[in-house]
Amino acid sequence: MDPVAPTLSAVPGPSRRAIGVDLGGTNARVAIVDDRGQVSRLTRVRTDSRPTVVDLILDLVAEVRESGTTDLGVGVPGQVSGDGQRVMSAGFLNLAGTDLAGKLAERTGLRVVLDNDGRAALTAELAVGAASGARSCAMLTIGTGVGGAIADRGEMLTGRGNAGQLGHLTIDPRGPVCRCGRRGCLEVFASGTSLHRMACEAGLPTPVDAFALLDSAAAGESAARAVVARWAASLRAGVDIITALVDPELVLFGGGLGEAAARAVGLAPPGSSWYSTRTAPAALGDTAGVVGAALIALSA
Numbered sequence: 001m002d003p004v005a006p007t008l009s010a011v012p013g014p015s016r017r018a019i020g021v022d023l024g025g026t027n028a029r030v031a032i033v034d035d036r037g038q039v040s041r042l043t044r045v046r047t048d049s050r051p052t053v054v055d056l057i058l059d060l061v062a063e064v065r066e067s068g069t070t071d072l073g074v075g076v077p078g079q080v081s082g083d084g085q086r087v088m089s090a091g092f093l094n095l096a097g098t099d100l101a102g103k104l105a106e107r108t109g110l111r112v113v114l115d116n117d118g119r120a121a122l123t124a125e126l127a128v129g130a131a132s133g134a135r136s137c138a139m140l141t142i143g144t145g146v147g148g149a150i151a152d153r154g155e156m157l158t159g160r161g162n163a164g165q166l167g168h169l170t171i172d173p174r175g176p177v178c179r180c181g182r183r184g185c186l187e188v189f190a191s192g193t194s195l196h197r198m199a200c201e202a203g204l205p206t207p208v209d210a211f212a213l214l215d216s217a218a219a220g221e222s223a224a225r226a227v228v229a230r231w232a233a234s235l236r237a238g239v240d241i242i243t244a245l246v247d248p249e250l251v252l253f254g255g256g257l258g259e260a261a262a263r264a265v266g267l268a269p270p271g272s273s274w275y276s277t278r279t280a281p282a283a284l285g286d287t288a289g290v291v292g293a294a295l296i297a298l299s300a
């Protein structure tokens with residue numbers, strides 16, 4: 001089976017456990033996760049707290065590893081080869097071209113599978129979270145960047161390996177330049193980095209507390225209202241494009257800002273009934289990535 005296309009039916013029988021790692025642009029998380037999505041020993045550290053990403057993951061694995069552990073799943077913020085072994089590009093992390101799975105397998109003796117972090121998060125939400133029972137679901141993970149994934153009929157949409165890069169949907173072709181080289185991607189308007197930048201430009205307090213910002217906007221504070229309106233409009237534009245493209249039952253917002261983003265998008269109604277779909281916060285919050293990475297490893 002294609003290791004990047006786990007299905008619910010592929011989640012194996014009881015009592016298996018794997019290590020899940022979620023590499024974010026700012027924080028990395030590790031946990032032991034069983035095949036029912038139960039999490040233990042969840043640990044979070046800053047991604048830049050070790051000299052290299054390999055050192056970081058090795059330290060995280062050593063922190064939680066139990067005797068008998070055989071599998072390690074790692075979610076990375078970028079493109080992963082179809083066999084789940086190499087990082088093709090990793091956005092905020094300098095991992096392009098790295099045989100990350102091979103290096104980690106050699107140093108740990110574990111069976112290692114990589115996947116995109118957005119797909120890992122949606123895998124977890126489908127299995128044990130807010131998308132459980134949904135036939136189709138898209139997910140936007142709002143953190144340092146914007147990740148994404150799409151599932152249809154319980155299976156992850158993979159295309160040639162990298163379908164679902166929803167942070168790079170074009171919202172404004174004349175907008176700011178994105179990391180990917182194009183202009184006006186969803187990520188340059190909707191990520192936590194972008195929200196911070198917009199708040200700075202508006203003279204609002206930083207670092208941004210997204211819920212405080214939403215509350216200020218609801219109370220009528222004009223600078224907060226303007227920033228929230230821009231954020232909400234970009235999120236809505238992303239949801240509208242996703243709906244036009246794949247018409248999912250549900251669009252989930254995950255990542256560190258997922259809950260706030262789900263609240264913000266409710267402030268910007270769809271442009272027309274063509275784009276009407278349900279939006280909701282992810283149920284697993286920012287643990288979805290570690291849970292999904294481990295479930296993918298167990299089902300590979």
Ligand SMILES: [Zn+2]
Binds near residue numbers: 167178179185
């Ligand atoms: Zn882009």
